[in-house]
Amino acid sequence: MQRPSSRTVVISIALVLFVACCLLPIAYLLIIPLGSGTIAYGDLRLDARQQGLLRNTTLLGAGTALLATGIGAPLGLALARVPFTRKTLLRVALAAPVLLPPYIMALSWTYLGGTRGFVATLVGSDVIAEWTYSLPAAIAVLSLVFYPLSMLAAEVAIRRIDGRLEEAASLVAPPHLALRRITLPLAAPGVLAGALVIFVLAVSEFSVPGLLRVRVYTTEVFTAFAALYDFGRAVLLAIPLLVLCLVIATIAVTIVGERHVSTNRGLDTGAAVLADWRRPAGAAALATLALALALPLLVLVREALGAESLRGIVEGSGRAIANSLLFACIGATAVVGVAVWLGYARARARARVGQLADVLFVFAFAVPSTIVGVGLIGLWNRPGLLGAVYGSDAMFVLAYLARFVPVAALAIAAVTRYVPVSHEEAAAVSGAGWLRTMTHIVLPQVRLGILIAWVIAFVLAFGELGVSILVAPPGEATLPIRIYTLIANAPPSHVAILALLQTAVVLTPLGILASLISRRPSPRAQGLPNEADGRVAR
């Protein structure tokens, strides 16, 4: 009997981990109502009110995905193609809004635009309060939080495009046509992956719409848990939400299809630099920073200045900060460790299988965090070894695996599709095994995408609350848990200080990481062979 290849073994292990970590908790919670026979299938029929809520949710998700992509994708293009000075600093600053908790961002906007907010005080009358509490405002707020995801996805996708294609196009067509006909279509899979993630994040939100008085369907699921304590009903109510995400994902993957996105050239083949765009792109970046970062931070700082003492608020947060950093690091590494193989498998899968995988990833990511949390409790809170794991900090890592492997796999799959299959074939012909090909040929070409996936997983893990609060070992907490348990009945000044603390804590290691990466000289600067010939720089 022929031994299975290393590729089969590795991808099978990744699939088993995906099923065990991501799908089993969801399946467990479906089995309970099915097994008990208490399902009221009538709950699946939505009444007129619930249909209206689902419409609102759809508009919120679609509006946020479109607007966030409209803001983020051009910024990603600018970061990939425009020769900014201090690009690393600019990238970190532009990515920072996603580090702030969405609820806190929404809160800062109400301080700004409410009836007695900053704008009303400045102008002398209430001019924008009605807009502040509305669906368009919720879309705007969430877009300003989530656009960095689109920006990072777009930048990675565009940097993978062979610059010679754009240069060749620019010989016969104006730059904007080359952009429209060459760059954007090739970047579409990556940009679309980012948009899908944003859509799911937006429809999963209920605290931001709640604060801005927008009625959304997600609150129905939340109500079944928080007001009625009915797990079976909550799971059933989640189904329309999941179907919505599946429909959107199916439409999206159908539109993009299996475009051929790679060439026979390798990576970093001399991007077409858009030097003429530096000023307008710079202005757009600064305007985005002002609106998405500076303004909310100023509002939060203004509120924070009202606090009498900083020490009392921050004191006692040391362990929570350490927990958050440690578990987010471990979690992001574990997530990427599984997702890189799943992403590769998806990128190399046949068209139909690949599209099915995309839909499955979106489904797993769209499941409400409470369902995942209760499922994890059911699976792990048992006597013996499973129970020993349940009472430990490992549950944080399991929670992050359950929530974020799908989104990391989507991101890595999008960037892996740019790696030519011919490179692997050439390595195989030369006698290299699959693992050696992966470590020497494929993974180096997607290392930027892996790094971005790690950063996204780290940011999402750091801010995760819904599952963490259900599975955190008693006596342990992460910073978001500490913050959200403290803000109940804390004055606005204390809330602002804690939000600024969370931003500083997560921004610091990312800034250091970005700074370290930007200091590494490029292969060309070292006089080493560049990767245009397909050889990997040593």
Next chain:
Amino acid sequence: MRRFTQRLLFVASVLLGVAGVVGCRSSEQSQRSEHSVTIYVSTDRVFSEPVLREYETQTGVRVNAVYDTEETKSTGLANRLIAEKARPQADVFWSNEPVRTLVLKSRQVLAPYRSPSAEGIPAALVDPEGYWTGFSARIRVIAYNTKLVKGDDAPRSVFDLADSTWRGQVAIADPRFGSTSFHVAALYATAGDVKMDDFFRRLKANGVRIVDGNSVVRDLVARGEVKVGLTDTDDVNVAIEDGQSIAMVLPDREGLGVPVMPNMVSLIANGPHPEEGRRLIDYLLSSNVERQLAQSEAVQIPLHAGVQGPKNIPAIETFRPMTLDYTKAASRVEDVTGRLAAILGL
């Protein structure tokens, strides 16, 4: 090959290091569990944490506390207790309103325990079957902005909020969650469905703002975005102590009675440390803890006679509480949630 081996050794070292860190933390946790008690707390952390730290200091027993968020931020610890029922991690549950506790009792998550510290607490606030004991109560109040509303003009009854005087100037928290869900269920149980359905329809027509928490109601009133709102005593007191333009009225002193919400403490069935759990319950029900909570910003009203109450809040003997069967009120929550979702367009 050599480079591959080096990389493999590096990765293995990192993994071993991480496993070591996690393992040490788990070992530390299991050592701590020998003299420890685990409590899940739905009462606001800013008020409950000092009480539990004091218990640790006095007894040397480590308290592993799991705190809750506001009811609209996450689905809460009651769901965690229900999910963990087959193998409980908690020994004690401390709730800040009755609904959660009574749901847990109905799901057989709790165990009966009659604490000697409960002596002196009014019988109406102690479960006859011993599954919960009330202590340190809050009151549902009408908050008003002192710059926009004179004290004499403030509404005196919940039903006044539907008057045209307050059109577009009333805020309440989402009645499906938290203490507001208890309050509306109590109103339905006491005043009847017909009267309450009519009230909420008039409230809706009066342009009531439904927001996502009692603290948001307080903030809207304090900032003057609305003139009045329904919230809790501790929420308003935090703002008063912060120097904001807000005061409160105890509603329906002449009518239905003032809605009183006790904290409730319960023993978890089959918890890992039942003896430590009972001792912690005895401590929480003591006059000392009630005094501590009364004197903190929580301004919670002691139920033991002779314990000095909080400033800014009338003593419980000076007003007529709503006569209420807590079990009956809790049983109305699901039905009332559905009614209000339709009436208020939630």
